[in-house]
Amino acid sequence: MQRMFMRRVGLALLLMLAATALTFWLVTAAPGNVAALIAERAAGAGADGEMIAKIADDLGLNDPLPLRYARWLGDALTGDFGISLRTGKPMAEEFGERIPMTLALLTGGGVLALVLSLAMGIAGAASNGGGIDRVLHGMALVGASTPNFFVAAMLVIVFSVWLGWVPTFGVSGLTSWLLPWITIALFPASVLARVVRVNLQDTMSRPFATTGFAKGLTRGAVLLREALPNIAIPYMTTFGAQFTLMIIGAIVVERVFGLNGVGAFFIEAIRFRDFIGMQATLTLFVVFFVSINLIVDLLAMLADPRLRRPRKA
Amino acid sequence: MTAPIYQVEGLVIDLYTPTVSVRAVDGAGFHVAPGETLAIVGESGSGKTVMTLGPLGLLPEGVAVDLRGTARADGKDILAMSPAELSRLRGGFFGVIFQDPMSALNPMLKIGPQLAEQARRFAGLSAAEACKEAVSLLARSGIPDPEDRYDRYPHELSGGMLQRAMIALALAARPRVLIADEPTTALDATVQAQILALIRQIQKEDGIAVILITHDIGAVSVLADRVAVLYAGQVAEEGSAIDVLTAPVHPYTRGLLASVPDFRSDSASGTKEIPGIPPNQAQLEAGCRFADRCDRVQPQCNTRRPRLQTVGMGVVPHRVACPVVIAAEGIVTHD
Numbered sequence A: 001m002q003r004m005f006m007r008r009v010g011l012a013l014l015l016m017l018a019a020t021a022l023t024f025w026l027v028t029a030a031p032g033n034v035a036a037l038i039a040e041r042a043a044g045a046g047a048d049g050e051m052i053a054k055i056a057d058d059l060g061l062n063d064p065l066p067l068r069y070a071r072w073l074g075d076a077l078t079g080d081f082g083i084s085l086r087t088g089k090p091m092a093e094e095f096g097e098r099i100p101m102t103l104a105l106l107t108g109g110g111v112l113a114l115v116l117s118l119a120m121g122i123a124g125a126a127s128n129g130g131g132i133d134r135v136l137h138g139m140a141l142v143g144a145s146t147p148n149f150f151v152a153a154m155l156v157i158v159f160s161v162w163l164g165w166v167p168t169f170g171v172s173g174l175t176s177w178l179l180p181w182i183t184i185a186l187f188p189a190s191v192l193a194r195v196v197r198v199n200l201q202d203t204m205s206r207p208f209a210t211t212g213f214a215k216g217l218t219r220g221a222v223l224l225r226e227a228l229p230n231i232a233i234p235y236m237t238t239f240g241a242q243f244t245l246m247i248i249g250a251i252v253v254e255r256v257f258g259l260n261g262v263g264a265f266f267i268e269a270i271r272f273r274d275f276i277g278m279q280a281t282l283t284l285f286v287v288f289f290v291s292i293n294l295i296v297d298l299l300a301m302l303a304d305p306r307l308r309r310p311r312k313a
Numbered sequence B: 001m002t003a004p005i006y007q008v009e010g011l012v013i014d015l016y017t018p019t020v021s022v023r024a025v026d027g028a029g030f031h032v033a034p035g036e037t038l039a040i041v042g043e044s045g046s047g048k049t050v051m052t053l054g055p056l057g058l059l060p061e062g063v064a065v066d067l068r069g070t071a072r073a074d075g076k077d078i079l080a081m082s083p084a085e086l087s088r089l090r091g092g093f094f095g096v097i098f099q100d101p102m103s104a105l106n107p108m109l110k111i112g113p114q115l116a117e118q119a120r121r122f123a124g125l126s127a128a129e130a131c132k133e134a135v136s137l138l139a140r141s142g143i144p145d146p147e148d149r150y151d152r153y154p155h156e157l158s159g160g161m162l163q164r165a166m167i168a169l170a171l172a173a174r175p176r177v178l179i180a181d182e183p184t185t186a187l188d189a190t191v192q193a194q195i196l197a198l199i200r201q202i203q204k205e206d207g208i209a210v211i212l213i214t215h216d217i218g219a220v221s222v223l224a225d226r227v228a229v230l231y232a233g234q235v236a237e238e239g240s241a242i243d244v245l246t247a248p249v250h251p252y253t254r255g256l257l258a259s260v261p262d263f264r265s266d267s268a269s270g271t272k273e274i275p276g277i278p279p280n281q282a283q284l285e286a287g288c289r290f291a292d293r294c295d296r297v298q299p300q301c302n303t304r305r306p307r308l309q310t311v312g313m314g315v316v317p318h319r320v321a322c323p324v325v326i327a328a329e330g331i332v333t334h335d
C-alpha cells in the first residue's frame, strides 16, 4: 500500500513535468514572437529589429529550449509564473484573483454532479426497468449529448430572460451561481448517472447481492447497503476523470456567464498571444488534472479493503 | 414423523432471459421437517437451486421468473406474501449457505458486523448482546480467534473459513430451516468433510430442518435422512436415504449411484457415467424426461409422463416415477 502510494505520487510528479515541458514547447513553437510583442507594447509602431533582438536576448529567448524550460521551471517552482503580456500583471496576482472564481464554479458543479448522478443512478436502479428508469436513462442520454454552450443559452433564455429569476451575467449572490453550476454539471452528471446505474445493475446480479436478499434485506436495502459500496471504486475513478474535464467546461461557461475565472483568462491569453499567460494557465490546468486524479486514485485505493488491507501471505 | 415445516408442491418455474426461456422446475415438490435433513441430488442443471431458492425469491436478478405451485413455511403460503413479508421470512425463518463463499460474501463488508446485525434484527438481541453472539457464532462455526475474525473482510479469510463464516451468518438469525446449496463444491477436499461435519453438528444441536443440495453421494449417506433425486426439473425418486441409496428403483438414480466411485462395495469393477446429456429444458416434450438416456426405455416412455408411485412398505414413503421398472421387477405399489 505504502509503496503503491509512493509510486502513484512519483508518477504524478513525472506526469506534471512531462506535460509542462510539452506545453512549454508547444507554446514557444506557436507562431508569434514574444520579444516583438513586448517591443510593440513598449514602443508602439516604433519598435525596430534591434530593439526586438535586445529584448529577446535579455529574456534569454535565444537560449536552447531545454535551458529555457529549466529556467521557467525554476521560477514556477518558486511561484513566479512571469508577467502576463496582456494585462501586465504578474501571473501569481492574476491567479490570486481568478482561481477562487473558477474553484467556486468547479466545486459547486462537482457537488451538483455528485448529488445528481447518485440520485439519478440509484433511482434508476431502484425502478429497475420501470418508467422512472427509462425517463432517467433518456435524460442522461440528452444530458451527455448536449453541448454546454447550448445548455447555457437555453438556461439563460428561460431563467434570466423569460422568468428573470437570475442575472444573465456576472455573479452576485448564490442564485447567480445556479445557472453556471447546472451548465457545467449537466454533462458529468449524465455520464456518472449511467455509471452508477449500470454498475449497480451489474452488482445486483452478483452472488453477494443474493446473500443480501437471503439476509432478509428488502431490495432497496440491498441496493444501498450491499451494492452501492461495491460501485464506490469505479464511481470515484470516473468522477475524478469527469471532474477534471470540467475545467474545459469552465472555459466555455466562464465566458458565457461572464465569470472572471481562469478559463476566461485562458481564452483571452490565446486571443492576445499572451504566451506567458497561456503557459501559466496551462500549467495550472495540468497541476489540477494530475493532482485531482491522484487524489481520487488514492481515495479509491483507501476505499477498497482488498487494497487497504492486503491479505497477509 | 413430525409434520413438515417447509413444504413445496406442484412447483413449476419458468425462467426467461433475453436469449432463452426454460422450464427449470416442472411439477416438482419436496418437504422437510424439524430435525430432519433432506438431501436434494441430481446432475448440475437439473433444477436443484432454482427449485429450492426460487420460492424464496432468491434467484439472481436479470432473469425473469414465472413461478406456480404451493410453498408453505410453517403453514404460511409464502408465494402469496408481500415482498416485505417475504424479506422478513428469508432473513429469519430460512438460513441459506451458498456454493461459493468467496463470491457470496460482500467484499466491502466486514464479517462480524453482518452477523451481529442479523442477531439483532431477527433474534431480538441488543447491540451489545448481538456483538457477543456474533463472536460466539464464529467460534461455534469452528473459526479460530473469532474476536479477530469479527473485524475481517472476506478477502482476509481462506475459502474454508469463509464458508464457516457463511454458516455463522446463516445461523445468526436463528433460522428454522437451513438451506445449504452445494456448500462444499467450491472448497478443497480436505475442508469439505469438516464443513459437512459442522452442518451435521449444528443440525443435531439445534434440531433445525436442513435442506442439503449436493451431488456428493457420500455426503448424502452421512447426513441425509431423506433424499429427493431431481432430473430435468422433476423428482425422479424420493424416500429415506437408506431406501434410495441401497434399493434405488429409478434407472436415473441407479445410474447416478453407479457413477459414484466406491459407493457400494460391489462397484469395485469401476464406475460408469450415465451416457448422454440431460435434455434441453427449453423444449418440453411429453413422456419421461429421462427417456433419451435410459437403458430400460420402452415405447410408451416417450408418450406418457411417469408420475410418482409409492413403493415398498417403509415408514418414510419411497416414491418412484418409473412405471416400467416397477412393473418389470414386480415391485408392489400402494397408492
Ligand SMILES: Nc1ncnc2c1ncn2[C@@H]1O[C@H](COP(=O)(O)OP(=O)(O)O)[C@@H](O)[C@H]1O
Residues within 6 Å of the ligand: B015, B017, B022, B024, B042, B043, B044, B045, B046, B047, B048, B049, B050, B051, B060, B063, B281
Ligand atoms: N440465471 C439463470 N439464467 C438462465 N437460466 C438459468 C439460470 N439459473 C438456472 N438456469 C437454468 O435453470 C435450470 C436449473 O438450474 P439450477 O437450478 O441452477 O440447476 P442445479 O442447481 O441443479 O445445478 C438449468 O437448465 C439452467 O440452465
Ligand code: SF4
Residues within 6 Å of the ligand: B250, B251, B252, B288, B289, B290, B291, B292, B294, B295, B296, B297, B298, B301, B306, B321, B322, B323, B324, B325
Ligand atoms: S419411465 Fe421409461 S424412460 Fe423413464 S426412467 Fe422409466 S424406463 Fe426409463
Ligand SMILES: [Mg+2]
Residues within 6 Å of the ligand: B045, B048, B049, B050, B181, B182
Ligand atoms: Mg445449483
